[in-house]
Amino acid sequence: MIKLEKLSKIFETPNGGTVMAADKVSLEVAKGEICVLLGPSGCGKTTTLKMINGLIPKTSGKIHVAGRDTDTIDPVELRRSIGYVIQQIGLFPNMTIEDNICIVPDLLGWERSKARKRAAELLDLVNLDPSIFLKRFPKELSGGQQQRVGVIRALAADPPVLLMDEPFGAIDPINRAVIQDEFLRMQTELRKTIAFVSHDIDEAIKMADKIAIFRDGKLEQFDSPDDLLARPANDFIASFLGSDRTLKRLSLLKVSDVMLSGRIRVSAQDDVATARDMMKEAGHKNIVMVGPRGRARGYLHLNDVVEASGTVEEHYQALPTTVNVDADLRTAVSRMFRHDMTWMACVDDDGFFKGFITQRAISHQLGATYRDTPTEGLT
Amino acid sequence: METLVFISQNLDLIFERTVQHMSIVCVAIGLAIVTGVPVGILITLNQKAADIVLYIAAIIITIPSIALFGLMIPVLSLIGQGVGYMPAVIAVLLYSQLPIIRNTYTAITNVDPALREAARGLGMTPIQRLRRVEIPLAIPVVMAGVRIAVVMNIGITAIATYIGAGGLGAFISRGISQSDPRQLITGALMVSLLAIVSDYFLLWLQKRLTPASSSAPAGGH
Known part of the structure; x- marks a missing residue:
C-alpha cells in the first residue's frame, strides 16, 4: 500500500x-x-x-x-x-x-x-x-x-x-x-x-x-x-x-500464548487423596479447585495436604489472584510479583477456569526466540 | 461658554466640515486597505522584498505632514491638482501604508506554522490556505493596523486645510489666524471627538470580524 x-x-x-x-x-x-x-x-x-x-x-x-x-x-x-x-x-x-x-x-x-x-x-x-x-x-x-x-x-x-x-x-x-x-x-x-x-x-x-x-x-x-x-x-x-x-x-504476548491446560482440576467434593495423586502424577505442586460450573474457586498446595484426608472443600485456600486469558503477560507477571506467586490461575471474562501460567513457562516462552537462532546463543 | 455659543450657532458648518474631513480619511483609508493588504500579503513570499517595502513605508511616515503637502504641490500641479482634496487623500493614503502593510505582514507571518503545515498536509492550495486560514486569522491584527491609521490620519487631515482641502482643520487655522479661541477650540474638540468615536467604532468592528474562537475564553462553554 x-x-x-x-x-x-x-x-x-x-x-x-x-x-x-x-x-x-x-x-x-x-x-x-x-x-x-x-x-x-x-x-x-x-x-x-x-x-x-x-x-x-x-x-x-x-x-x-x-x-x-x-x-x-x-x-x-x-x-x-x-x-x-x-x-x-x-x-x-x-x-x-x-x-x-x-x-x-x-x-x-x-x-x-x-x-x-x-x-x-x-x-x-x-x-x-x-x-x-x-x-x-x-x-x-x-x-x-x-x-x-x-x-x-x-x-x-x-x-x-x-x-x-x-x-x-x-x-x-x-x-x-x-x-x-x-x-x-x-x-x-x-x-x-x-x-x-x-x-x-x-x-x-x-x-x-x-x-x-x-x-x-x-x-x-x-x-x-x-x-x-x-x-x-x-x-x-x-x-x-x-x-x-x-x-x-x-x-x-497474551496469557493464552503461554497458558498450560486447565484439564487437571478438582471440585469441592473430591477426595484430597485424589487431588494429591493428580498433582503427583502431573508433577504439579498445586491444583485448582473449581465450582460446580467450572469457575476457579481456590487451590490446594501439595505440601499442605501430604498427610491430609477428607474432601478438598475442607482444605482448600482461596486464590490470591487470577488473570484473564486475554490479558498481556506484562499484567500477569506484575500480578504474580505483587502476590509473590510462581503460578497463577487463568480465567475467562466470566470467571471460568481455563488453565494456569507459571513463571517458568513465561521465561521459557521469552527464551524460545533466542534458542531458535544459533548465533544469538553464542553472544 | 462663548465656544458653546459658537458651536450652537454653527452646527451646519461643523457638520459640513466633519463630513469633508471624514470623506478624506475614509476614501484614503479605503484605498490604503485595498492597496496595503495585498502588498502586506505579497511580501510574505519574499523576505528581501518585505524588508524593502517596510523600510520605504517607515520612511514615508517620518516625513512631516506639512512637508509632504508641500512636496506634492509641484508634482500634482502637473495634472492641475496641486492643492485641495486630492493631495490630502494621497497624503493620508501614504501615511496609512505602514500600519496596514506592517500589520498584515506580521499577522500572516505569525500564523502558527503548525496550522500552515496542517493546511498543506490536508491538501489546500496556497490560495485556499490564504483564504480559509491565513486571512481569517490575520483579520484582528490587520484591523488593529487600520485603527491606528484612522486615528493618526484624522489628526493629519486637520493640517490638510493649509492646502485647501477643507475639513475640521479650517476651524483651527482660522482660529489661529483670527486669534479666535472659539473656532480653535471647536476645531480641536471636533477632531479629538472624531478620533475617539472612530476608534471605538473600529474596535467594535474588529470584534465583529474576529473569528468567534479568538474571543471565546479558553475552555469556556
Missing part, C-alpha cells in the same frame, strides 16, 4: 554543506498495517514521512501509494487522498469542529450535507457527542479531545492511507494510553494503512505491526515488534530499545 524504494533526501545547510536526512530508505507497508517509524530525533523518520505526501520534496527514489507512483500525481490531489495527523494537531481556530472535520470533503467538493453527516458519524466514533461538539471551536476542547478531532479530520474523506507524525506526543500519559487504545479499536474496524512517526519505543510496540528503526537517515531494521525486541540487528538498536527490551516483549 505504501512502498518506498531507495528514497533519499539531501538537505543543503546554510554554510554550503549537505545533510543526508534520508539515505536510500526502502520499505513496504502492507494494506491494513501500522508501520511505526522509530528513532531518536534527527534520524530522518519525520523527513521520510513527509516525503510520502510531498510536504518535503524527495531528492531521489520512488514512492508508491496505493499502487500509484506519487511522481505522477499532483501533490495537492495526493495530499487530499492521504490522511494527515500532526503532533501539534493543527485544528483551525477560526473554524468550528464541524468545519475542521469537513475540510478535505469540502476541498474534494463533496455535497455539503453528506460531509456534515460524515462529521457527526466520526465524532460518534471517538465518543464525542456530535450535538455538543459540532458547533464548538477548537479552543473550547481539551487537548485530548482536540487530538481526537485531529485524527477524525484525517479520516473524513475515508482515505486508505494515513500519515501520522507523533500524533499522541503532546498528550499527557494517561490520556495518551486511552487515545491509543481507542485508535487501535478504530483501526481493527477501519483497516487503514498507516505510517506513524514516534520516538517512544513503548508506543511503537503497542501500535505497530511493523517497526522501522532509523538512525542518521538510514533504515537500520524493519521488523515486527516481537522480532525487533528479540533480535535487534545491531548494538545501536539494542541500546535504543533499552536493556529491558526482553521485558517489553511481555506486553506483546
Whole structure:
C-alpha cells in the first residue's frame, strides 16, 4: 500500500554543506498495517514521512501509494487522498469542529450535507457527542479531545492511507494510553494503512505491526515488534530499545500464548487423596479447585495436604489472584510479583477456569526466540 | 461658554466640515486597505522584498505632514491638482501604508506554522490556505493596523486645510489666524471627538470580524 524504494533526501545547510536526512530508505507497508517509524530525533523518520505526501520534496527514489507512483500525481490531489495527523494537531481556530472535520470533503467538493453527516458519524466514533461538539471551536476542547478531532479530520474523506507524525506526543500519559487504545479499536474496524512517526519505543510496540528503526537517515531494521525486541540487528538498536527490551516483549504476548491446560482440576467434593495423586502424577505442586460450573474457586498446595484426608472443600485456600486469558503477560507477571506467586490461575471474562501460567513457562516462552537462532546463543 | 455659543450657532458648518474631513480619511483609508493588504500579503513570499517595502513605508511616515503637502504641490500641479482634496487623500493614503502593510505582514507571518503545515498536509492550495486560514486569522491584527491609521490620519487631515482641502482643520487655522479661541477650540474638540468615536467604532468592528474562537475564553462553554 505504501512502498518506498531507495528514497533519499539531501538537505543543503546554510554554510554550503549537505545533510543526508534520508539515505536510500526502502520499505513496504502492507494494506491494513501500522508501520511505526522509530528513532531518536534527527534520524530522518519525520523527513521520510513527509516525503510520502510531498510536504518535503524527495531528492531521489520512488514512492508508491496505493499502487500509484506519487511522481505522477499532483501533490495537492495526493495530499487530499492521504490522511494527515500532526503532533501539534493543527485544528483551525477560526473554524468550528464541524468545519475542521469537513475540510478535505469540502476541498474534494463533496455535497455539503453528506460531509456534515460524515462529521457527526466520526465524532460518534471517538465518543464525542456530535450535538455538543459540532458547533464548538477548537479552543473550547481539551487537548485530548482536540487530538481526537485531529485524527477524525484525517479520516473524513475515508482515505486508505494515513500519515501520522507523533500524533499522541503532546498528550499527557494517561490520556495518551486511552487515545491509543481507542485508535487501535478504530483501526481493527477501519483497516487503514498507516505510517506513524514516534520516538517512544513503548508506543511503537503497542501500535505497530511493523517497526522501522532509523538512525542518521538510514533504515537500520524493519521488523515486527516481537522480532525487533528479540533480535535487534545491531548494538545501536539494542541500546535504543533499552536493556529491558526482553521485558517489553511481555506486553506483546497474551496469557493464552503461554497458558498450560486447565484439564487437571478438582471440585469441592473430591477426595484430597485424589487431588494429591493428580498433582503427583502431573508433577504439579498445586491444583485448582473449581465450582460446580467450572469457575476457579481456590487451590490446594501439595505440601499442605501430604498427610491430609477428607474432601478438598475442607482444605482448600482461596486464590490470591487470577488473570484473564486475554490479558498481556506484562499484567500477569506484575500480578504474580505483587502476590509473590510462581503460578497463577487463568480465567475467562466470566470467571471460568481455563488453565494456569507459571513463571517458568513465561521465561521459557521469552527464551524460545533466542534458542531458535544459533548465533544469538553464542553472544 | 462663548465656544458653546459658537458651536450652537454653527452646527451646519461643523457638520459640513466633519463630513469633508471624514470623506478624506475614509476614501484614503479605503484605498490604503485595498492597496496595503495585498502588498502586506505579497511580501510574505519574499523576505528581501518585505524588508524593502517596510523600510520605504517607515520612511514615508517620518516625513512631516506639512512637508509632504508641500512636496506634492509641484508634482500634482502637473495634472492641475496641486492643492485641495486630492493631495490630502494621497497624503493620508501614504501615511496609512505602514500600519496596514506592517500589520498584515506580521499577522500572516505569525500564523502558527503548525496550522500552515496542517493546511498543506490536508491538501489546500496556497490560495485556499490564504483564504480559509491565513486571512481569517490575520483579520484582528490587520484591523488593529487600520485603527491606528484612522486615528493618526484624522489628526493629519486637520493640517490638510493649509492646502485647501477643507475639513475640521479650517476651524483651527482660522482660529489661529483670527486669534479666535472659539473656532480653535471647536476645531480641536471636533477632531479629538472624531478620533475617539472612530476608534471605538473600529474596535467594535474588529470584534465583529474576529473569528468567534479568538474571543471565546479558553475552555469556556
